[in-house]
Amino acid sequence: MSEVEVKKTQESLQDRLAQVVELLQRQRVVEDLTHRQEGANSDRVENLVHRQNLVELQRKLDDLHSADVAYILEALPLDDRLTLWQLVKADRDGDILLEVSDSVRESLIADMDDHELLAAAKDMDADELADLASELPRDVVHELMESLDQQQRERVRSALSYDEEQVGALMDFEMVTIREDVSLEVVLRYLRRLKELPGHTDKLFVVDYDGVLKGVLPIKRLLVNDPDKQVAEVMASDPVSFHPDEDAYDAAQAFERYDLISAPVVDKNGKLIGRLTIDEMVDLIREESESEVLNMAGLREEEDIFASVWKSLRNRWAWLAINLITAFVASRVIGLFEGSIEKLVALAALMPIVAGIGGNSGNQTITMIVRAMALDQVSTGNTSRLMRKELAVALINGLVWGGVIGVVAYMLYGSWSLGVVMTAAMTLNLLLAALMGVLIPMTLAKMGRDPAMGASVMITAMTDSGGFFIFLGLATIFLL
Amino acid sequence: MSEVEVKKTQESLQDRLAQVVELLQRQRVVEDLTHRQEGANSDRVENLVHRQNLVELQRKLDDLHSADVAYILEALPLDDRLTLWQLVKADRDGDILLEVSDSVRESLIADMDDHELLAAAKDMDADELADLASELPRDVVHELMESLDQQQRERVRSALSYDEEQVGALMDFEMVTIREDVSLEVVLRYLRRLKELPGHTDKLFVVDYDGVLKGVLPIKRLLVNDPDKQVAEVMASDPVSFHPDEDAYDAAQAFERYDLISAPVVDKNGKLIGRLTIDEMVDLIREESESEVLNMAGLREEEDIFASVWKSLRNRWAWLAINLITAFVASRVIGLFEGSIEKLVALAALMPIVAGIGGNSGNQTITMIVRAMALDQVSTGNTSRLMRKELAVALINGLVWGGVIGVVAYMLYGSWSLGVVMTAAMTLNLLLAALMGVLIPMTLAKMGRDPAMGASVMITAMTDSGGFFIFLGLATIFLL
Known part of the structure; x- marks a missing residue:
């Protein structure tokens, strides 16, 4: 779709969102009144206010860039979102659908009939259609494909054949190609005939008669x-x-x-088949780091902030269930030592300190490692060095903070040996946390999984069960 | 600095890193040998191998883009990093210093003398100098400033006057400006006289005689x-x-x-004073999401993966100390109920389940909210709705999973009432987790702090102390 000129206003997006929310609220109040007084005389007045409100909302929307409308739709709960969506001019539906997040898009598409969907998709480029295809009803996709010419249909098919994490799924087909044996003057005249250049055209692609990429001509050099x-x-x-x-x-x-803005995509014979642009890459960088944050907490990425309770539950259940099992295991570890706790109840009060600090420290290590792996900074050559460093940090932290808490335990319970056991258990559990903080993400990566996947739940499971076992075990051996 | 043309080779960056690491290792082995056999006859042979190795490494480096050298420097431990840094040609020092991360840059600058630093910085633009200034020795900065002309000096001063989170600190000054009353033909001729255009020039800035911005001319339209x-x-x-x-x-x-590539920066009178480019913005997006991940785990961002043990300790101590205090509080909460635990030791084994699930669930909520706040999707208008949703999710999770674990507790300890207390405590702690998961980041934001700041440590503190108190309290009231 063509690039829309952005009107700069002095209001921030937050302000605009606030205005829309206010108009929507007024709208809802009016609707409530109308509903309650149905058939009464005041009907016409209410209807008038109602209509004025809608007109004002629609004017606000028309002034906004598609990306801003998308932002506002994402920030609204479902009912308000759909009210607003009805007010958006039909010819902007396509642009806005391409801008919103996956889960919001799903809710908007569910609200449109086939006719509206066809209208929204009819001006889209092949790569945009491919992005949307998986979420559209089967017959709409079929009808859209029928309406395309041979080349476009091929392109949609090709884009669909790639996994969404492959370059092929993200490339577009808006390349301007030229030949190498013409003068720059000819190129300039050719561009002028095109009337419009695709967005993010910072270079022209130089191909031979077979379409094989010979080089690129940066616009800067052309000028x-x-x-x-x-x-x-x-x-x-x-x-x-x-x-x-x-x-x-x-x-x-x-x-x-x-620092690229666009780059050619070529097949294995060197033939130019598409291009990548920085805007898609920025979205990808953003999504990757978001899913890293979410994965660490054991969340999938599909949940938007106004997802229904049911959707949220589904998103969170898997890891909660795993957590329940790991917590149960930790509980059984304690169960092993119930005899010891009955003899020395102070153990029950002190054991969560050992487990808690271990969990926190393990989370710090695993966060560092996951991040370094995302930046490709971890290689087999430096794993053992990394491990040594983390273990050294854990050893010092364990002795220092374990020492502090050992002294506190002595002061509370008047037993030096309890203090020493506490210090030793803290140190060992921090060493365990460091070891696991390095090994868990690396093992996940070796298995071809996302190293951030539920990392936080797993490290906490290790340091809980491990911490209880180490502390209660040492106490049973040395104190009882 | 001018844009360097990137040579595409078939090797991936990971491969290149592996090659450099191997050469460095060979180098180290040779050095060890030379050192041990000092004065012996084999000296000359070793020295020869030594020199061949260095030549090969240097050739590898010369072939690499500055950004790739920066990547390799970041992925190496300190001693190897400095060995490599010595081999980099002096005229590339500046480019590479601008590419590496802050903590790696610090280690490289510490290894350079004033003379080398002056040489590296002498070709930098004003905005690049400003980026580096805070890390350079005082007298180097002084000498650099002396060598600049009036306009450049002003620009460095102006860039330094802004906080690093403000637009002023990120803008550069490489704008191409034109007047509105000339023809495009004149503009084209003017550009040709410039010989080179700054990187990321997708638009020219149209200014009047006072330098006030009148508009922009996209290169696409010019063509x-x-x-x-x-x-x-x-x-x-x-x-x-x-x-x-x-x-x-x-x-x-x-x-x-x-989808911008560059944009003008104007002062309050509308005068053009600089421009922003997408490359700086991409770096910022990347840094923001990284610091979000790190902040949640209670880490500051300065630690690179090969930071010294001492630096890592400093980075992690603050939040570990806070965690120690919160763990101590949780321990004292248990201490309050030591009498109950002595009577019913099963409580000691079950209490970590309540606390652990609460912590996990709270972390899920807080991660969602922090992310939504980063995307500006949370406003005062929807807070209560969000809160209701999180509480509903927590209530259902509590009843379902709490019910499961209640049944398990019954089967383990043969007491129905213990099972019911377990279910009730789980539900209440999950509600507490949801409440705090929404309130903590919002309160931090209201106080002007980063909502992700140590969020994980704080929510865990709440759900630990809260979980122990709720469970042991209910047990004391209903079971003893």
């Missing part, structure tokens, strides 16, 4: 060089390019590293 | 429009622009939302 020069003299002949089956996140990191 | 047209006819007259004292993260979100 500063003598128009009589040939493209071949000025182009960059060995540009960064990607393959459609490459990992999209690796491509995003390359964009970030080399 | 497709008739050269006889005037700039004023073709330019966008109401572009998205920023003020230097605006929050940089808001600007980054605007870049993301409106």
Whole structure:
């Protein structure tokens, strides 16, 4: 879709959201009144207010960039969201659907009939259609495909054939291609005939007659060089390019590293088949880091903040259930030592300190490692060094803070040996936390899983059961 | 600094890192040998191997993009990092210093003398100098400032006057400005005379004789429009622009939302004073989400993966100490009920289940809320609705999972009343977790703090102490 010009106003987005929310609330009050007084004489007045409100809301919406409307839709609970969605002009539906998050999009599509969906999708590019296809009803997709020409249909099919984490699923097809044996003057004239250039065109793609990529001509060079020069003299002949089956996140990191704005995608024969642009990459970087945060807490990413209670439950149940099992295991570890606790009840009060500090420290380690792995900084060459460092940090923390808490235990319960056991247990549990904080994400990665996956739940399980076992075990041996 | 052309090779970055690591290891082995056999006859042979190795490493480095060298430096432990840094050609020092992360940069600068630093910084732009200034020795900064012309010095001073989270600290000064009353043909000729355009030039800035921004001319429009047209006819007259004292993260979100590549920065009189570019914004988005992850675990962001043990300790101590206090409080809560535990030791084994599930569930809630707040989706208008939803999820989870664990407790200890107390305590603690998971980040935000700050430690503190108190309290009342 064409790039929309953004009108800069002095209001922030937050302000605009507040205004829309206020209008929606007024709207709801009016609706309530109308409903209650149905058939009464005041009907016409209410209806008038009602309509004025709607007109004002619609005007507000028309002034906003599609991305801003998308933002507001995301920030509204379902009923308000759908009220607003009804007010959006039909010709903007497509743009806005492409901007909203997956879960919000699902709720909007569920509210549209086939006819509306077809209208919204009819001006979309092949890559945009492919993005949307999985969420549209089967017959709508079928009808859309029928309406496309051969090339477009091929492109949609090709984009759909890639996994959403592959470059092929994120590329678009809006490349401007030129030949290397023409002058810059010819290129400039050719561009002028195009009337409009695709968004994010910072370079033109130079291809031969078979469509094989020969190089790229950065617009910057086109502008500063003598128009009589040939493209071949000025182009960059060995540009960064990607393959459609490459990992999209690796491509995003390359964009970030080399400050790219667009880059060609070529097949295994070097033929140009599409391009990647920075806007898709930014979205990907954002999504990746979000899902990292969510995964660590054992959440999947589909839950938006106004998801229904039922959806939230489904999102959170899996890890809660796992947590229940690990908590049960920790409880049985304590159960093993019930005899010891009956003899020395202070153990019951002190044991959560050992487990808690271990959990916190393990979470710090695992967060560091997961982050370093996301940045590709962990390799087999440096694992043992990393491990030594984490163990050293844990040892010092254990002796120092374990020592402090040992002294406190002595002061509370008047037993030096209890204090020493406390210090020893803390130190050992922190060492366990460090070990597991490094091993868990690395093992997950080796198994081909996301290293952040429920990392927090797993490390806490280890340090809880481990901490109880170490502390109660030491106490049973040395104190009783 | 000028944009370097990136050579695409078939090796991945990981491969290149592995190669450098291997060369460094070989290097170390040779050095060890040379050291041990000092004065012996084999000296010359070792020295030869030594030198060959260095030459090979240096050739590898010369082939790499500055960003790739920066990546490799970041992935190496300190001693290897400095060995490599010595091999980097002096004229690339500046570029690479600008690419590496803060903590790695610090370690590299500490290894350079004033002379080297001056050489590295002499070709930098004002905004780049400002980025580096705080980390350079005082006299180096002084000498650098002396060497600048009036305008550059002013720019460095101005960039330094802003907080690092403000737009003013991130803008650069490489704008190409034009007048509105000339033809596109004149603009094209003017650009050709410039010989080179700054990176990320997707638009030219149209200013009047006082330097006030009148609009922007997207390069795309310059290329497709008739050269006889005037700039004023073709330019966008109401572009998205920023003020230097605006929050940089808001600007980054605007870049993301409106798919911008560059945007003007104007002072309060509308005068053009700089520009923002997407590369800086991408770095910011990346840093923001990283610091969110780290903050939740109670880590500051300065620790790189090979930071010294001492640095890691400093990074982690603050929150560990806080955690120690909260764990001590939880322990004292249990201490209150030692009498109950002595009478019914099963309580000691069951209480960590209540606390643990509460902590996990609270972490899920707080992660959702922190994320929604980062995306500006939480407003005063929807707080109570959010709270109701989280409480509903907690109530259902509490009844269902609490019920399961209640049955398990009955089967283990043969007491129905113990099972019921367990279910009730779980439900109440999950409600507490939901309440605190919403309130903690909101309160932090109201106090002007980062809502993610140590969120995980705080929620766990609440659910631990709260869980123990609720469970042991209910047990004391109903079971003893």
